[in-house]
Amino acid sequence: MxxxxxxxxxxxxxxxxxxxxxxxxxxxxxxxxxxxxxxxxxxxxxxxxxxxxxxxxxxxxxxxxxxxxxxxxxxxxxxxxxxxxxxxxxxxxxxxxxxxxxxxxxxxxxxxxxxxxxxxxxxxxxxxxxxxxxxxxxxxxxxxxxxxxxxxxxxxxxxxxxxxxxxxxxxxxxxxxxxxxxxxxxxxxxxxxxxxxxxxxxxxxxxxxxxxxxxxxxxxxxxxxxxxxxxxxxxxxxxxxxxxxxxxxxxxxALPDWQRAREELVARYDAALADVPGLILPQRGLPADVRHAWHLYQVRVPDRDVVGDELQAAGVATSVHFIPAHQLTAYRELLGEEECGRLPVTDRVAEQLLSLPLYPGLSPDGQDRVVAALTEALRTRG
CATH class of the missing domain: 3.40.640.10 (Type I PLP-dependent aspartate aminotransferase-like (Major domain))
Structure with missing residues (x-):
């Protein structure tokens, strides 16, 4: 594109x-x-x-x-x-x-x-x-x-x-x-x-x-x-x-204004992506006294690597946060297989995580492109 x-x-x-x-x-x-x-x-x-x-x-x-x-x-x-x-x-x-x-x-x-x-x-x-x-x-x-x-x-x-x-x-x-x-x-x-x-x-x-x-x-x-x-x-x-x-x-x-912009973008993502099949959105229902900083908007998708490649081909950059430490060579060698084999939830979730663009200057048109590309990538897996 x-x-x-x-x-x-x-x-x-x-x-x-x-x-x-x-x-x-x-x-x-x-x-x-x-x-x-x-x-x-x-x-x-x-x-x-x-x-x-x-x-x-x-x-x-x-x-x-x-x-x-x-x-x-x-x-x-x-x-x-x-x-x-x-x-x-x-x-x-x-x-x-x-x-x-x-x-x-x-x-x-x-x-x-x-x-x-x-x-x-x-x-x-x-x-x-x-x-x-x-x-x-x-x-x-x-x-x-x-x-x-x-x-x-x-x-x-x-x-x-x-x-x-x-x-x-x-x-x-x-x-x-x-x-x-x-x-x-x-x-x-x-x-x-x-x-x-x-x-x-x-x-x-x-x-x-x-x-x-x-x-x-x-x-x-x-x-x-x-x-x-x-x-x-x-x-x-x-x-x-x-x-x-x-x-x-x-x-x-400028930080307070930027934080408000992040919250508005997150609300817009939530509304636009709520009914996309196969997609798990970030946790909701937080306690009333908890305020999320929304540094990242992390969704969970099937075939994460393929979906990320399809978004890239559609002109949408994404990232992954993070490759778990126990899956990295240096730490596996240092900590040993037994220590690195105790993290079943981390192993399962980490293979699904995909971080979408989220920053104060993200325009409505740009965000719409993200939503459209992700929706299309998951539609083909429905």
């Missing part, structure tokens, strides 16, 4: 270009005043006590796990239906992933699947995940795992925008890790953040994102600063730059 409907087009706020130019003109482009301002503004947006901006959600997860001070090789629960970066964060922190099956409706672990995994090992920590933007019930999962909240790291890469109990995800978390990758709800290009209610954790992550140094460059080189520093812990090079932070500040102001 002459044109395609892209899977994602990152929205850019009107002020982004001016914000970047101002940073370039300031003479200070690495971690500095813009980063500090973004941290405060994002904390205010979430209602969180502390936010620490870092290089990515993956490094945020690793830094939080390192900051816990767990014994090397500690078992850490995690869903297998997640991006490989979340599993790598556990491994790079020096620990052992223990894979958890999912609930078929929510696509995230349930208290029952967490309890089953925890019965095999005594977990030291758990990484939860808000698949597609669904906010998990962290207290319920922590109780099922037998863990204190200070041993839960929340992978909230598919937020912000989600809420549970009237509170935004990350507002009262011990450690919630956000992503600002180009496809995310708050796109900066790259970057991540840790939101926490714990001041000690915030201080540790803040130091560890810059090798473990006692002072960052801004504090050392600003007027009145000193070049002297100490290394209090072993960390990573995982800081956010002021260029990224300036983009983030501009994007954050």
């Amino acid at each position: 002459s044109s395609t409907v892209p899977f994602n087009v990152p929205p850019l706020a009107d002020e982004v270009s001016d914000a970047v130019v101002k940073v370039l003109d300031s003479g200070w482009i690495t971690t500095g005043p813009q980063t500090a301002a973004f941290e405060q503004e994002f904390a205010d947006h979430l209602g969180a006590a502390h936010v620490v901006a870092v290089a990515s959600c993956t490094t945020a997860l690793e830094l939080c796990l390192r900051a816990m001070g767990l014994p090397p090789g500690s078992p850490v629960l995690t869903p297998s239906l997640t991006f490989c970066g979340a599993i790598n964060a556990i491994l790079h922190a020096g620990h052992r992933p223990v894979l958890v099956d999912i609930d078929e409706d929510t696509l995230v672990p349930s208290p029952e699947t967490v309890a089953a995994a925890a019965a095999r090992v005594k977990p030291a920590a758990m990484v939860t995940q808000n698949q597609a933007g669904y906010p998990v019930d962290v207290p319920a999962l922590a109780a099922a795992a037998g863990l204190d909240r200070s041993r839960i790291v929340e992978d909230t890469a598919h937020g912000p925008g989600a809420a549970r109990g009237g509170a935004p995800v990350g507002s009262s978390s011990f450690a919630a890790c956000f992503s600002f990758y180009a496809t995310k709800n708050l796109p900066i290009g790259e970057g991540g953040a840790v939101a926490t209610s714990d001041e000690e954790l915030a201080d540790r992550v803040r130091a560890m994102r810059l090798h473990g140094l006692s002072k960052d460059a801004w504090k050392r080189y600003m007027p009145g600063g000193s070049w002297r520093y100490d290394l209090k812990t072993i960390g990573l090079k995982a800081n956010m730059t002021d260029v990224q932070a300036a983009i983030g500040r501009a994007q954050l102001r």
Whole structure:
């Protein structure tokens, strides 16, 4: 076809270009005043006590796990239906992933699947995940795992925008890790953040994102600063730059409008696809106090790979979230066949998942093309 409907087009706020130019003109482009301002503004947006901006959600997860001070090789629960970066964060922190099956409706672990995994090992920590933007019930999962909240790291890469109990995800978390990758709800290009209610954790992550140094460059080189520093812990090079932070500040102001656009697009998909045979739509009937972030619109279809190819031929780009970790060669070799054979729901559901285009700039005409192409692909299988 002459044109395609892209899977994602990152929205850019009107002020982004001016914000970047101002940073370039300031003479200070690495971690500095813009980063500090973004941290405060994002904390205010979430209602969180502390936010620490870092290089990515993956490094945020690793830094939080390192900051816990767990014994090397500690078992850490995690869903297998997640991006490989979340599993790598556990491994790079020096620990052992223990894979958890999912609930078929929510696509995230349930208290029952967490309890089953925890019965095999005594977990030291758990990484939860808000698949597609669904906010998990962290207290319920922590109780099922037998863990204190200070041993839960929340992978909230598919937020912000989600809420549970009237509170935004990350507002009262011990450690919630956000992503600002180009496809995310708050796109900066790259970057991540840790939101926490714990001041000690915030201080540790803040130091560890810059090798473990006692002072960052801004504090050392600003007027009145000193070049002297100490290394209090072993960390990573995982800081956010002021260029990224300036983009983030501009994007954050537009985020509420973008979230409303996502919700409108989801409602339109729901109405248009409700009666398509063979199609399973994302879960409905959510509790009144649960707000979905709608990072992804994931449907379940028969012959997923063939349907995806037919949509591509019709000019509609799609994606899959995710290839389960236990189906990837490196993890199968590392974890073993027995560990990778305990996830029947994940195995069944993952073969059906297909993510449709969903982004604030998706036009009605573009969405209609997605609906028509998917309806036609499934009609031939009816």
